[in-house]
Amino acid sequence: MSFPHQMIDQVLCRLPVKPLLRFRCVSKGWCSLIDSNAFVKKHLETALECNTGCGLIINDDAGKIYLADFDSLDDGSSAIAEISDSLKSILSGAEFFGAAKGLVCVAKEEMNEIVLFNPATRKARKLPSALPEFPRSFHSVETSICGFGYDHVNDDYKVVKIAECQIQFRGFMVIVYSLKSNSWTRVRNVPSNVVFYLKWGVFASGAVHWLGSKNPGHGLETIVGFDLGLERFTEIPFPPLNKKYITMNYRSLGPFGESLCILDNYPDFSSDVWLMKEYGVENPWYRAFRFKQPSPLEFWGPRPLALSKSRKNVLLEVDHAKLMWYDPTRKTVKKVRIRGIPNSFYTYLYTESLLQLTEDKPHQKPSQDKQPKKEQKKRY
Secondary structure, three states, X not given: OOOOHHHHHHHHOOOOHHHHXXXXXXXXXXXXXXXXXXXXXXXXXXXXXXXXXXXEEEEEOOOOXXXXXXXXXXXXOOEOEEOOHHHHHHHOOOEEEEEEOOEEEEEEOOOOEEEEEEOOOOEEEEOOOOOOOOOOOHHHOOEEEEEEEEEOOOOEEEEEEEEEOOOOOOOEEEEEEEOOXXXXXXXXXXXXXXXXXOOEOEEEOOEEEEEEEOOOOOOOOEEEEEEOOOOEEEEEOOOOOOHHHOXXXXXEEEEEXXXXXXXXXOOOOEEEEEEEOOOOOOOOEEEEEEEXXXXXXXXXXXXXXXXXXXXXXXXXXXXXXXXXXXXXXXXEEEEEOOEOOOOOEEEEEEEOOOOOOOOOOOOOOXXXXXXXXXXXXXXX
């Protein structure tokens, strides 16, 4: 009994990456299907829609990178695995600065060496050197920031590097790397009156974001976004401040799943978590929940990461030393136990993907999968 090709496609696209990589050995037909760009894209979209295939990247103070399964955090059976073999030497001492649509971006040597890697397939790709006119060393500039994200308009992954210098040039210089073309280009429409307050940009809704200000010394005033499709800068308004703590409010920006998140921490050990409901509107924010610690002495500075699979609990990173589940309804916390986790770390989420990072050919569009039958037979 044979199953229709369409049914096989529907079943396989719901499986995790690890068994799919083994199933490539079943037959030439299965290998061709799993390797095709159309299937890779469909598999990733299915994972994002069903909230499956999530993983954790744990980056410790020594620059080591570990991986953990997100789904096993509920039952306490999770353990971390350090990235080893050839990928370990490539990523050693690297800093995480972005994850988007199955790929992760890290930087080494003061952002002069940037690497894209796929945690699910354990494949990596070093980016080519930046444009000659761009500062080789970020030590010589006043401002040096980076960002990484997915350009859904052009089906491309992009890295943004921003440098401010008054010696080599006046103002900001912005360059963008495209995975599809494997090259850097310079962006000309750059704001000249903004101060950036984040080293790493936060990706959400097709743009990379930084906290910023138009008046140095006056605190945070705006969120600066860089639209990866249009390759231009935009401004996003803040959510309203709690007037009770307006002079003591501490505000931070970060990713929460696929959304952009603002976290307001208050002196009474409570926090407001704001999520972006719609991009490009006048009032894009809504308060998702308020976090109130059970005990004021327990910890400070929780960082919300994502919702659980049941969407009832929130995963928090606390003091860069532990992970906890928070129940917004019951106002309770539960510590997450992961075997082998380091004493101090930063945690990030990624989605498993089959996307290949090959050096010998550029990233292709899904439409390029279709080959003439004669070429397929010759290949087999």
